[in-house]
Amino acid sequence: MSNAWFRHDRFGMFVHWGLYALPARHEWVKNRERMTDEQYARYFEHFDPDLYDPREWARSARNAGMRYVVLTTKHHDGFCLWDSALTDYKVTNTPYGRDLLQPFVDACRAEGLNVGFYHSLIDWHHPSFPVDGLHPQRDDENYKAQAAGRDLAEYREYLHGQVRELLTGFGQIDYLFFDFSYAGRSHTWGGKGAEEWGAAELLAMVRELQPDILVNDRTGLPGDFVTPEQYQPAGPMAGPDGPIAWEACQTLNGSWGYDRDNFDYKTPDLLIRMLIDGVSKDGNLLLNVGPNGRGRIDPSAEATLAAIGEWMRLHERSIRGCGASAFVAPPDCRYTQAGDRLYLHLLSWPFKHVHLPGLAGRVGYAQLLSDASEIQLVEPDPSRLHENTQPGGQPPGTLTLQLPVRRPEVAVPVIELFLTPSA
């Protein structure tokens, strides 16, 4: 399979949506509050997202500059967003009563977006899923005694059967995010991983059903890309066989599901920097929204997406189709590169000059990306030293750019450098 679209597009939308949108206090609420199935049932009984319009989601994603969307088909709570033949625990049995997935897929396609599914390997509802240290009933001795004989093989069959449904019932699926493996982790007990999920078989089936799909690395076996979560890698990522495609998944406020009272929002500026930072290290950004119980992306998330979109409209060229550069960026800057275009992202705006090591004689033209205004080049003069009114003393090979005093009014200014072939 080729990951060309994935490496090219660079920016996608993650959507965490399910019953947990109703309690509106994090998608792990069932675990955190140790809720029983009976207690959690109230959300199933009241799930009725009357404002669900995936075309709005897809348009918001598109306008933000995203080119693929990944939706939770099932999260750890086990609730299914499609009309699965393998369970009753699905949207068609809620008051809403209709499949949510096909309209989502159609909406993405209509906006020219690639389609991804997130699917939880963990299941806190399935009667054959063995209780472990992450299960909501992990401390309930009666429950655990009753659950002692659970047959993991039954759950495995269910898991594989549902993945088969997802990959045969909705046309081409471009991307799959399994979540997650925790075998042998020290912070919990009863952890599960590749063996428990039957990951080798599962992945073989996925590739057979959707030969072009990209699969993540969380089944416990290597996948097509790795998934740093809620942190920014320090540089390009590598697997056992060398450099590997990666995608950081990031939240707006630390929660994936709708979390009404959580205002720990990242600013659009910060998110734009994170996008740039990732591409400068050859990675993607999958930025999450958690629509609410009526199916809407809440206004503050929409405002953030719009602000990112405003920046992307002017600076798409420095993100899309770009990756890491072999040149080393000066302090407070990030480079991205596509062929002979080198993009200098200025995370802070210096006064009048920025010095670019190794670029003397390598740049034919430079402009501000936001308005295509020329940026003048000062080629180095080795004999020139600092004098009263002029800078100097840069190491040989340094190219200096002359900047306007006034910083362009965009979240992060970008200078586009047209490289000339090295002599």
Ligand code: GLC
């Ligand atoms: C984690 C969490 C989860 C979230 C996911 C996104 O593994 O369990 O709630 O869906 O990461 O990457």
